[in-house]
Every structure is written in C-alpha cells, then in structure tokens.
Amino acid sequence: MIDAVTIKDVKLQLGELCKQKRQSYEMSQEDLAEALDISRYTIQKFENGKNATLDTVLKIANHFDLLNNLYQALKDIEKSNDINSLY
Amino acid sequence: MIDAVTIKDVKLQLGELCKQKRQSYEMSQEDLAEALDISRYTIQKFENGKNATLDTVLKIANHFDLLNNLYQALKDIEKSNDINSLY
DNA sequence: TATATTTGTGTATTATAATAAACAATAAAA
DNA sequence: TTTTATTGTTTATTATAATACACAAATATA
Numbered sequence: 001m002i003d004a005v006t007i008k009d010v011k012l013q014l015g016e017l018c019k020q021k022r023q024s025y026e027m028s029q030e031d032l033a034e035a036l037d038i039s040r041y042t043i044q045k046f047e048n049g050k051n052a053t054l055d056t057v058l059k060i061a062n063h064f065d066l067l068n069n070l071y072q073a074l075k076d077i078e079k080s081n082d083i084n085s086l087y
Numbered sequence: 088m089i090d091a092v093t094i095k096d097v098k099l100q101l102g103e104l105c106k107q108k109r110q111s112y113e114m115s116q117e118d119l120a121e122a123l124d125i126s127r128y129t130i131q132k133f134e135n136g137k138n139a140t141l142d143t144v145l146k147i148a149n150h151f152d153l154l155n156n157l158y159q160a161l162k163d164i165e166k167s168n169d170i171n172s173l174y
Numbered sequence: 175t176a177t178a179t180t181t182g183t184g185t186a187t188t189a190t191a192a193t194a195a196a197c198a199a200t201a202a203a204a
Numbered sequence: 205t206t207t208t209a210t211t212g213t214t215t216a217t218t219a220t221a222a223t224a225c226a227c228a229a230a231t232a233t234a
C-alpha cells in the first residue's frame with residue numbers, strides 16, 4: 001500500500017507528460033502554444049504542475065493524439081461500474 | 088475509422104461518468120458538492136459537459152478513488168514514450 | 175567566448191470558472 | 205393529488221485561469 005496519490009501528484013505528472021511529449025516532437029513551449037492558439041505562459045504553468053482548465057488540458061492531449069485513449073478509458077470506467085451494479 | 092473524438096465529447100463523457108459514479112453512491116449533487124467543499128453549481132456544470140478546472144475534476148476523481156488509476160495511466164503513457172525513443 | 179534559443183518570472187489586464195442565493199421545473203415519495 | 209427532494213437555471217459577485225508584454229536566467233549553438 002504505497003498509495004495516496006494526491007491531486008498535486010497528478011498535476012505534476014500531467015505537466016511532466018506534456019513536457020516529455022512536447023520535447024519528443026522537438027517543440028518549444030512557444031511552438032506548442034502557437035499550435036494550440038494559447039499563450040506560452042499557460043503551457044509554462046501547466047508543465048510546472050499549476051492548476052489549469054479542462055479545455056487547456058484537452059487541447060494539449062488532443063495535439064498529442066491522446067484524446068481517443070482518454071475517451072476510451074472513461075468509457076471503460078463507466079462500463080466497469082455497470083458490471084458491478086449487476087452483482 | 089469511426090474516430091475523431093472531440094474535446095467536447097470528452098467533457099460530456101467526464102460529466103456522464105461523474106453523474107454515474109455519484110448516483111452509484113446514492114449522492115445528490117448537493118451531497119457531492121458538500122463532501123468536496125465546492126458549490127453545487129460547479130458540479131452541475133461539470134456533469135453537463137461545461138468547462139472546469141483541473142482541481143475540480145481531480146477532486147471529483149479523488150472522491151471516487153480514481154486518482155491512482157489516472158496517475159498510473161499517465162505514467163504508462165510516459166513510459167511508452169520512453170520505449171519508442173529507444174527504436 | 176559570444177550569440178541565439180528556450181525557459182522561468184513578474185506585472186497588469188481580461189476572460190471566465192467558482193461561488194452564493196433564489197426560484198422554477200422535474201421527479202420521487204407520502 | 206399534495207409534499208419533498210433533486211435538478212436545472214438565472215443573476216450578481218468573487219476568485220483565479222488566461223492573456224500580453226517585458227525581461228532575467230538558463231541552455232544550446234555558432
């Protein structure tokens with residue numbers, strides 16, 4: 001039970017993932033901001049684990065082709081709930 | 088290729104999932120809002136697919152014990168990126 | 175080394191998410 | 205049907221995410 005993932009942990013990890021994906025595409029924060037038509041400062045804050053809006057997070061996820069995965073994951077959670085309700 | 092999941096799709100699905108989880112615990116929007124110390128209006132808007140902040144989404148996810156899953160999923164994506172970079 | 179690029183920070187302003195309160199519209203229970 | 209609870213919606217206010225701009229600090233490149 002090395003559990004207890006906090007909200008802060010998730011936000012930091014989201015930022016890390018953004019940074020890693022961005023760098024794998026050899027994009028600067030400026031490049032990504034331009035591509036998504038949002039400010040570099042928003043990217044900057046997000047990559048450093050600060051709070052953000054869902055729209056910002058999903059724009060970034062979309063740009064790195066993670067939207068389908070996310071959507072499917074949500075559907076799976078929903079489905080697993082349905083299954084549990086049968087027992 | 089019945090692809091093309093949109094940002095709106097994901098937001099709607101997030102709202103649906105919140106509603107389903109909440110109802111599976113037999114909580115009203117008011118109950119959930121109280122438990123998370125946020126306003127019912129914020130829950131209301133989120134469940135109907137409106138934009139929200141990451142903090143709001145993660146508070147809700149945390150209440151339904153989805154934070155570990157989410158964190159692990161993010162780690163997995165990060166790791167799959169590392170693997171690709173080896174080829 | 176110097177130069178260019180990228181990232182981190184600061185300040186002020188704008189846009190909007192969150193809040194609070196009330197009330198109407200449904201839905202569920204008596 | 206009447207209550208009762210829940211959900212949807214409106215308005216006004218507050219809190220804060222997002223923007224724009226500049227500049228310093230750190231990295232990378234010539």
